[in-house]
Amino acid sequence: MNFYNNCSLLFLSSLLIGCASHEVYYWGDYEGTLYQRYVQSDYAQTEAELRTIISDASQQHQRVAPGIYADYGFLLYKRGDKAGATQAFNTESSLYPESKILMNKLVEKIQNLGKSTPTKEEH
Numbered sequence: 001m002n003f004y005n006n007c008s009l010l011f012l013s014s015l016l017i018g019c020a021s022h023e024v025y026y027w028g029d030y031e032g033t034l035y036q037r038y039v040q041s042d043y044a045q046t047e048a049e050l051r052t053i054i055s056d057a058s059q060q061h062q063r064v065a066p067g068i069y070a071d072y073g074f075l076l077y078k079r080g081d082k083a084g085a086t087q088a089f090n091t092e093s094s095l096y097p098e099s100k101i102l103m104n105k106l107v108e109k110i111q112n113l114g115k116s117t118p119t120k121e122e123h
Contacts, residue, residue: 033049036049047075047079050068050071053068
């Protein structure tokens with residue numbers, strides 16, 4: 001083989017390696033959790049699966065996919081764990097700043113739920 005063939009082969013090899021699929025986010029079986037929730041109405045199993053996805057991502061030193069902490073927070077809120085939901089929403093907004101406005105509104109809504117609204121007589 002001559003120099004140009006070797007260079008071509010090297011270039012092609014590096015191109016193929018560079019185009020190999022490298023996942024940016026860890027999704028785990030997120031699609032399965034959606035099925036469990038919306039088709040089987042199994043919220044407890046969905047919550048457990050989301051916890052597993054978050055834990056597995058951490059163990060594998062990968063980023064949890066966008067929306068997973070928000071989804072997990074929503075499930076925590078639905079079962080009455082307002083502190084856990086708030087923490088999950090805050091984690092989502094710290095990992096993905098583009099979600100900050102929505103996550104802050106959800107946290108604010110949770111905090112305001114405990115406050116009573118004034119009656120007509122109090123005005």
